[in-house]
Amino acid sequence: DAEITQSPRHKITETGRQVTLACHQTWNHNNMFWYRQDLGHGLRLIHYSYGVQDTNKGEVSDGYSVSRSNTEDLPLTLESAASSQTSVYFCASSEHRGDSGYFGPGTRLLVL
């Protein structure tokens, strides 16, 4: 069955370190998204991609970057981790605007 996975599921790092969170989907969807979830804010968009070699900034993109070298993967990189980036990160994919999309299980990141 098709799925969307994230790794690692939990990560502890120190401020200033570079961290990469992986997202892999086997739906063959063109659209992929990264969100962060914080109490009281719901999910906020970090970056998104409409296809290979396409990346775009979302609402809270500062300090994050993504790359899209193939359809299946959209890794999220924190260039220099900050304590404010402690959060739960969700990856999602969808085929078109009317569909519900599929969300990964999340990565819980703690920056000390």
Add this chain to the structure above:
Amino acid sequence: AQSVAQPEDQVNVAEGNPLTVKCTYSVSGNPYLFWYVQYPNRGLQFLLKYITGDNLVKGSYGFEAEFNKSQTSFHLKKPSALVSDSALYFCAVRDMSNYGQNFVFGPGTRLSVLP
């Protein structure tokens, strides 16, 4: 810009009673509206959506939602709540403007169903 409001942080209801989780939205055009549920330490699960057509939408686990264009609302309902419905619920609108096809989420409402 599109936005979603969920006016209640927490909703408590007794098991067997009807439940309502409220959602209002603001969009420039026709909305694509969604409800998701999140159980502890899990990702989001899709419940139902409104794209067009009948204003009353039925979804998973006995949930339904009513689209009201004049009130810009999309409230989630269930006739008889179960303890297992206790979770965090998110309303979302598909944003076709600033951020392409992404979802704009409300802050979430925590539903507690008491036995």
